[in-house]
Amino acid sequence: MLSPAQTLLRLEDAGRYASGKWLVRGVDLTVDRGEIVTLIGPNGSGKSTTAKMACGIAAPDEGRVIRDPALKIGYVPQKLTVDWTLPLTVSRLMRLTAPLSTAEAEAALEEVGIAHLAGADVQTLSGGEFQRAMLARAIARKPDLLILDEPVQGVDFSGEIALYELISEIRGRLGCGILLISHDLHVVMAATDSVVCLNGHVCCKGTPKSVLESPEYRRLFGGRAAATLALYEHHHDHTHLPDGRVVHADGTVTTHCHPDDGHHHGPDPAALSEKKEGGDA
């Protein structure tokens, strides 16, 4: 059970195994009501797999994913499988997978600022408009938890800022928790309460402020510490090979990696795992 009423989702040592390899392992994270938790990490580090475990599309093969069965989840996947040869209006996109009243659809489109595009063909939307339509679809049923897998794809820099501001506003209005996946921590930094960095497992985590201020972070990034983007670019102590094996900094090759397997020589993750200090960073 999730004891504090505020905790919406908890992953405990969660891992997913497929095609003979671990896609991600040892993921511990919680999302509380009203909190934005951001998952960052390089390509293939397990962010989407973690998001799928969080929303129940993929079951963990080890560890646990705990959430109230009655929890309403709004999910924006990284990829959408749609037959684009058929015309699809925004209004129809809203109802593709779930029944929705016209009033609910209109209210959600209004909330994300694209009510005027309800009748537009989805293929004619700009990158920012499309992401807003996806967001509208996810919030239409007033979810307790929003899971957004790279919600700023195809959006330019100023559009990204506007979208993250909108996501923060939605969190305030709905009072929901948000699990956000992003490559661009430099923009998302201001809009997140807590950051979890993945590299096949949890590499480090904490509030953006605590991560930026920690000696471990400064040791990792040196003179670039002020550049928040560096958190995403930092040197991981191992590399994942295409066949699923892992090359560690000491040259050892193993079939998998795990924080406790004795091959990891980065900063003590516990030192970065400071609990929320109160207030948004």
Ligand SMILES: Nc1ncnc2c1ncn2[C@@H]1O[C@H](COP(=O)(O)OP(=O)(O)OP(=O)(O)O)[C@@H](O)[C@H]1O
């Ligand atoms: N169903 C699957 N079967 C086999 N391998 C998979 C499957 N799904 C994902 N993978 C692999 O697992 C790893 C993690 O994938 P995942 O999509 O979670 O990474 P990601 O961090 O979201 O990457 P990106 O930033 O590129 O979107 C990748 O190496 C991917 O190729």
